[in-house]
Amino acid sequence: MPGQQVSHADVTVVVPAFNEEARVATVVSGLRVAFGRVVVVDDGSSDRTTELARAAGASVVRHPANLGQGAALQTGFAFALTDPDMRYVVTFDSDGQHRVEDALALLATARESGVDVVLGSRFLTPDTAVPAVRRAVLRAGIAFTRATTRLDVTDTHNGLRVLNRHAVRQIDLTLSDMAHASQLLGLIAKHELTWTEAPVVIDYADESRRRGQSNVNALNIVFDLALERLRSAG
Numbered sequence: 498m499p500g501q502q503v504s505h506a507d508v509t510v511v512v513p514a515f516n517e518e519a520r521v522a523t524v525v526s527g528l529r530v531a532f533g534r535v536v537v538v539d540d541g542s543s544d545r546t547t548e549l550a551r552a553a554g555a556s557v558v559r560h561p562a563n564l565g566q567g568a569a570l571q572t573g574f575a576f577a578l579t580d581p582d583m584r585y586v587v588t589f590d591s592d593g594q595h596r597v598e599d600a601l602a603l604l605a606t607a608r609e610s611g612v613d614v615v616l617g618s619r620f621l622t623p624d625t626a627v628p629a630v631r632r633a634v635l636r637a638g639i640a641f642t643r644a645t646t647r648l649d650v651t652d653t654h655n656g657l658r659v660l661n662r663h664a665v666r667q668i669d670l671t672l673s674d675m676a677h678a679s680q681l682l683g684l685i686a687k688h689e690l691t692w693t694e695a696p697v698v699i700d701y702a703d704e705s706r707r708r709g710q711s712n713v714n715a716l717n718i719v720f721d722l723a724l725e726r727l728r729s730a731g
Contacts, residue, residue: 504533507584508604511573512537512555513566514591518544525553527597528589536576537591538569566656567677571670578665586665590656599697603659606695613664613690616650617657617697648686650694654678657697664690 510532514521521537528535537550541563550557558576560569570588577586585607587600595617603615656678660668667688672680685692 505531505585505604506533507582508532508534508587509573509577509580509583509585510535510587510589510600511570511577512550512589512591513540513569513573514538514542514546514550515540515563515566515569516542516544517546517591518542518549520593521546521591522549522553524589524591524593525550525555528600529554531597531601532587534580534583536573538573538576540564540566540569565673565677567670567680568673570677571668574665574668574670578662584662586660586662588656588658588660594700595657596698596700599657600659603657603695603697606693607659607661610693611691612693613661614685614692615659616652616692616694617655618650618652618694619655619697619699620651621694621696622698648682648692650682652694653682655697655699664688 510528512521512524512528512535514537517524525535525537535555537546537555537557539547539550539557539559541560547557547559556576558572560572573588574586577583585604587604589595589600599617603617606612607615664685667690668681668684670677670680670684684690
């Protein structure tokens, strides 16, 4: 029923945020309709992100400085693990590009299938309108990740995912920026976690596109992953 509170008491939603005062309250309020426990990791914001997230009903963990989205997610994972009743973590971006109904669908897939990780994919829906430049960047990331992890994924940099407690314990993100998404997939492969993908819709509003991943960021992702690979081999 619309407006009905469904707590999913065994779920923690982790929302990394940096200077998102314009959206974070709306994102948290939407999540709170479906989930009882939402934690916003304020990654060193200089605006009212923390204040507005708390007012909307989220717990907030704050970094004193901006460390990057990967670091924010790792902080959120550590926070979620402090709850002994937590069985699932949902990761959800703070810029309004994800839909709560998609998060609920991914969670249902996780519960029904029993896999460790359910990854959201914008490319499983044929009519998804992905901007041309973004599509090219994402496809390059997909090719790189498939080659390095051997995971046959269709979308490598989607912030909407569900991980069970076992998977959260195995994830240790050391790449702080956008490369963390590919690193996470590499850890899924390394620890032989079971996974599947499920379709999601991304809202490509003008501001989300402006703040989103650019071609330069894609090159940074490749560089960070290559550097991490060299460190692991050393």
